[in-house]
Amino acid sequence: MSLTDEQGSVTPSQAAFHEDVELSGHIIDSLLLPKVLDEITSLGGEYQSHEIRIGHNRHDPSYVRLTVSAPTEPCLEIILRTIGQHGAVPVQHHDCRLEPADMNGAFPEGFYATTNEPTEVRLAGHWIGVDRQEMDCGIAVDSATKRARCVAMVDVQRGDLIVVGRLGMRVSPVGRDLDRKHSFGFMNSTVSSEKPKNVTVREIAELMRRAAQGSEKILVVAGPAVIHTGSRELLSWLIRNNFVHVLFAGNALATHDIEQSFFGTSLGISIQHGDTTEEGHEHHLRSINRVRRLGGIRQAVEQGLLTSGIMYECLQHNVPFVLAGSIRDDGPLPDVITDSLVAQTQMRELVQGVTFCLMIATTLHSIAVGNLLPAWVKTVCVDINPATVTKLSDRGSFQTIGLVTDVEPFLRILVQELGGLT
Numbered sequence: 340m341s342l343t344d345e346q347g348s349v350t351p352s353q354a355a356f357h358e359d360v361e362l363s364g365h366i367i368d369s370l371l372l373p374k375v376l377d378e379i380t381s382l383g384g385e386y387q388s389h390e391i392r393i394g395h396n397r398h399d400p401s402y403v404r405l406t407v408s409a410p411t412e413p414c415l416e417i418i419l420r421t422i423g424q425h426g427a428v429p430v431q432h433h434d435c436r437l438e439p440a441d442m443n444g445a446f447p448e449g450f451y452a453t454t455n456e457p458t459e460v461r462l463a464g465h466w467i468g469v470d471r472q473e474m475d476c477g478i479a480v481d482s483a484t485k486r487a488r489c490v491a492m493v494d495v496q497r498g499d500l501i502v503v504g505r506l507g508m509r510v511s512p513v514g515r516d517l518d519r520k521h522s523f524g525f526m527n528s529t530v531s532s533e534k535p536k537n538v539t540v541r542e543i544a545e546l547m548r549r550a551a552q553g554s555e556k557i558l559v560v561a562g563p564a565v566i567h568t569g570s571r572e573l574l575s576w577l578i579r580n581n582f583v584h585v586l587f588a589g590n591a592l593a594t595h596d597i598e599q600s601f602f603g604t605s606l607g608i609s610i611q612h613g614d615t616t617e618e619g620h621e622h623h624l625r626s627i628n629r630v631r632r633l634g635g636i637r638q639a640v641e642q643g644l645l646t647s648g649i650m651y652e653c654l655q656h657n658v659p660f661v662l663a664g665s666i667r668d669d670g671p672l673p674d675v676i677t678d679s680l681v682a683q684t685q686m687r688e689l690v691q692g693v694t695f696c697l698m699i700a701t702t703l704h705s706i707a708v709g710n711l712l713p714a715w716v717k718t719v720c721v722d723i724n725p726a727t728v729t730k731l732s733d734r735g736s737f738q739t740i741g742l743v744t745d746v747e748p749f750l751r752i753l754v755q756e757l758g759g760l761t
């Protein structure tokens with residue numbers, strides 16, 4: 340359907356400030372169009388539609404052209420910046436504006452703040468894709484090579500050419516509408532505490548199987564509940580069988596994993612019998628101490644002291660890991676990176692090329708990793724508390740599928756689906 344006149348449009352008042360924008364793609368199914376219209380009015384503006392083309396079937400893209408009006412220039416700027424994040428681009432194309440960074444570690448005022456959605460910048464009349472897409476960064480442009488990349492505030496170097504303002508920017512929100520039959524077709528935060536989980540776990544297994552067989556990259560982010568619930572053999576199986584290509588965790592996961600290897604307990608509770616052990620509360624400290632005396636987890640494996648578990652399997656199968664420190668850590672283990680900026684930098688390198696991310700039983704690390712991942716990385720967050728998934732989506736990781744369940748049955752069904760535990 341095409342409406343090229345002003346049928347059905349809202350007539351704006353005689354607002355002095357206006358700009359024409361266009362929006363295309365799956366803007367109806369994904370509810371992007373109503374969202375854009377709602378943003379315009381709730382931010383104090385008005386719109387007039389000039390052209391609307393609605394696709395005939397679910398796979399056809401749609402198109403709309405609007406005039407956005409506002410009572411003041413700053414109000415119009417805010418509206419255009421906001422709807423720009425949903426894919427609304429000015430009809431009149433401009434090149435992006437660049438300003439050299441005047442100091443290390445900070446952007447020029449007015450820098451363009453990124454989202455996790457695919458973004459392009461317009462340079463000398465050409466649209467170029469932004470590399471290393473990440474939310475809450477700026478964009479640095481190399482005019483000589485015509486490349487643009489997301490850059491974290493802390494990594495800005497004086498003289499870097501930084502995009503400022505919203506002109507010459509184009510965001511193409513990841514489609515959320517293509518196949519509602521599958522959890523991943525409709526990328527959305529589905530907190531499914533009362534839905535059958537086996538179907539979703541089967542889909543996750545299928546995705547992981549395809550990723551493991553091809554050249555895709557699976558990231559697992561895990562918390563210590565994996566060990567406390569007696570699930571470490573399940574995660575170890577996934578690592579041994581090439582279903583984990585990168586692991587992110589903190590001191591606790593590695594510590595209790597090693598505690599189980601050394602003492603058969605997790606936080607002093609026997610993994611075999613579920614009862615407390617004499618002086619068991621000291622086991623994790625004794626484990627950390629033993630590894631510190633050797634210099635690190637690798638040394639513990641090389642010297643034959645650590646012979647099982649998640650960290651052991653990572654080292655045996657060359658699965659890179661980042662153990663990021665936190666303020667509550669005991670020890671920590673020598674492998675834990677206590678400078679959070681250094682940990683972030685290493686994580687940024689390792690998330691490059693990740694196509695699927697499984698976050699299990701950690702709020703802190705799940706949200707930290709959610710912030711680093713582009714919106715097109717399929718992400719599953721498994722947690723017993725729905726608030727963890729909600730927090731992830733509130734912070735912009737809308738692509739996360741949430742599974743509200745105990746991590747142990749989740750991992751058991753996943754491993755079964757992948758051919759383990761027969």
Ligand SMILES: NC(=O)c1ccc[n+]([C@@H]2O[C@H](COP(=O)([O-])OP(=O)(O)OC[C@H]3O[C@@H](n4cnc5c(N)ncnc54)[C@H](O)[C@@H]3O)[C@@H](O)[C@H]2O)c1
Nearest residue numbers: 564589590591665668669700701702703722723724745746
């Ligand atoms: N002794 C130590 O050094 C020590 C101890 C604990 C945590 N830490 C560190 O503190 C930081 C935060 O720890 P965290 O990530 O565990 O805490 P967190 O609070 O960020 O996340 C724990 C998550 O696990 C979920 N959970 C608990 N039991 C579960 C189950 N059975 N199934 C599914 N989900 C379950 C909770 O709902 C919560 O979301 C990490 O860096 C960790 O390494 C250190």
